Amino acid sequence: MSRADATKARILQAATDEFAAYGIAGARVDRIAKAASANKNLIYVYFCGKEQLFDAVLDAHVTHGLDSVPFTPDDLPGYAGRIFDYCTEHPEVIRLATWHRLERADLDLTGGASPAREAKLEALAAVQKKNGLGADFSPEELLTFVLGIALAWNPSNVAGLPATVGTGAEDRRRAVVEAVRHLL
Amino acid sequence: MSRADATKARILQAATDEFAAYGIAGARVDRIAKAASANKNLIYVYFCGKEQLFDAVLDAHVTHGLDSVPFTPDDLPGYAGRIFDYCTEHPEVIRLATWHRLERADLDLTGGASPAREAKLEALAAVQKKNGLGADFSPEELLTFVLGIALAWNPSNVAGLPATVGTGAEDRRRAVVEAVRHLL
Numbered sequence: 001m002s003r004a005d006a007t008k009a010r011i012l013q014a015a016t017d018e019f020a021a022y023g024i025a026g027a028r029v030d031r032i033a034k035a036a037s038a039n040k041n042l043i044y045v046y047f048c049g050k051e052q053l054f055d056a057v058l059d060a061h062v063t064h065g066l067d068s069v070p071f072t073p074d075d076l077p078g079y080a081g082r083i084f085d086y087c088t089e090h091p092e093v094i095r096l097a098t099w100h101r102l103e104r105a106d107l108d109l110t111g112g113a114s115p116a117r118e119a120k121l122e123a124l125a126a127v128q129k130k131n132g133l134g135a136d137f138s139p140e141e142l143l144t145f146v147l148g149i150a151l152a153w154n155p156s157n158v159a160g161l162p163a164t165v166g167t168g169a170e171d172r173r174r175a176v177v178e179a180v181r182h183l184l
Numbered sequence: 185m186s187r188a189d190a191t192k193a194r195i196l197q198a199a200t201d202e203f204a205a206y207g208i209a210g211a212r213v214d215r216i217a218k219a220a221s222a223n224k225n226l227i228y229v230y231f232c233g234k235e236q237l238f239d240a241v242l243d244a245h246v247t248h249g250l251d252s253v254p255f256t257p258d259d260l261p262g263y264a265g266r267i268f269d270y271c272t273e274h275p276e277v278i279r280l281a282t283w284h285r286l287e288r289a290d291l292d293l294t295g296g297a298s299p300a301r302e303a304k305l306e307a308l309a310a311v312q313k314k315n316g317l318g319a320d321f322s323p324e325e326l327l328t329f330v331l332g333i334a335l336a337w338n339p340s341n342v343a344g345l346p347a348t349v350g351t352g353a354e355d356r357r358r359a360v361v362e363a364v365r366h367l368l
Contacts, residue, residue, distance in 0.1 A: 022209060023207060023209060023210075023286060023287070024210075025206060025207060025209045025210030026207075026208075026209030026210070026287070066342075094342055095286060097342045098282060098285075098286060098340070098341075098342060099286060101282075101339065101340050101341070101342065101344070102207060102279060102282060102283060102286070102340060103207070103210070136362055136366070137359060137362070137363070138351070138359075140345075140351065141351075141356075141359040141363075143343075144336045144337060144343055144344070144345070145333055145336055145359070145363045147336065147342070147343030148332045148333050148335070148336025148341070148343055149329055149332050149333065149336075151332070151341070151342060151343065152328045152329055152331065152332025152333075153328060155285065155289060156282070156285050156286060156342075157282075157285070157332070157335070157341065158250075158278055158281045158282060158285065158331070158335060158340075159327075159328055159331030159332055159335065160285070160328070161324075161328070167322070167324065167325075172325075175321060175322075175325040175329070178320055178321070179321070179325075179329045179367055182320070182366050182367050182368075183363055183366050183367065184366075
């Protein structure tokens with residue numbers, strides 16, 4: 001790794017922590033620079049500005065993280081369990097995605113209808129056609145509820161609860177898988 | 185209404201719009217003062233500061249709004265439908281609650297385990313004991329998933345979609361009620 005790449009990596013890591021904690025408006029570029037042991041100007045040179053730095057962080061963690069959890073349309077309870085695991089292991093990811101929803105909703109003209117989502121809907125439609133899975137729901141409805149259930153406990157969610165309150169992660173995971181099984 | 189009460193009401197309304205749009209860190213007290221046609225100092229006199237003003241707004245809209253949607257433990261699909269309706273009619277409420285989750289999580293020592301939530305869990309446990317409703321889940325699990333499903337479409341949610349993308353509100357509501365029926 002070149003020295004520039006190493007600096008960029010340190011900036012991205014520091015920016016992940018800062019944005020996950022404070023969001024875009026609340027984040028401070030000088031705190032990121034200090035945590036990354038990098039010159040503040042380098043952040044502007046490499047990433048143009050705070051908003052673009054947020055986009056880079058989001059892309060790294062949501063597009064290449066959450067979206068890459070293997071999607072198994074013929075095993076939606078298993079998929080919900082894996083989404084639950086991913087978010088338990090990476091609490092910062094749902095916080096980043098939620099800040100994005102709140103702070104950049106007006107800029108996201110697709111409204112979250114990403115190519116990754118479209119591919120999942122298409123795969124789901126094919127499985128539904130083949131075996132009548134979850135026939136009471138459209139692919140869009142199924143995917144929305146599977147994710148809604150998998151993320152329902154998440155503390156960033158309005159109905160969520162932190163891991164320190166109520167049941168432990170193992171019980172929560174079991175309940176998520178069971179709930180998606182009921183859905184189908 | 186006294187003149188002071190009228191000013192307070194205008195400040196609360198302007199603060200609702202500002203906090204729903206920008207969150208706590210992003211909100212500007214002078215924008216709130218301008219929108220409320222009030223002197224900025226009065227905001228500090230009446231509400232102490234920006235954080236306390238946010239708490240007042242949250243209390244008005246979440247505690248006395250979302251929490252007051254009639255809870256019917258023996259008709260959870262109906263409850264989910266009403267929560268869906270409330271959030272469709274008041275898009276600002278879930279935004280406010282979500283900002284609160286993101287920006288004040290460290291201050292909320294109860295982690296969202298409010299007296300209103302406790303009362304719902306108790307009522308749910310009584311119904312489950314009586315008629316075996318949703319016997320595969322604890323009251324906490326049921327309530328979490330019912331809310332997770334009712335709010336799954338909400339654009340503030342990671343898996344949500346704005347009303348302009350995909351199916352309309354009527355189809356979404358039907359699917360929410362049906363999904364909770366499957367859960368039980």
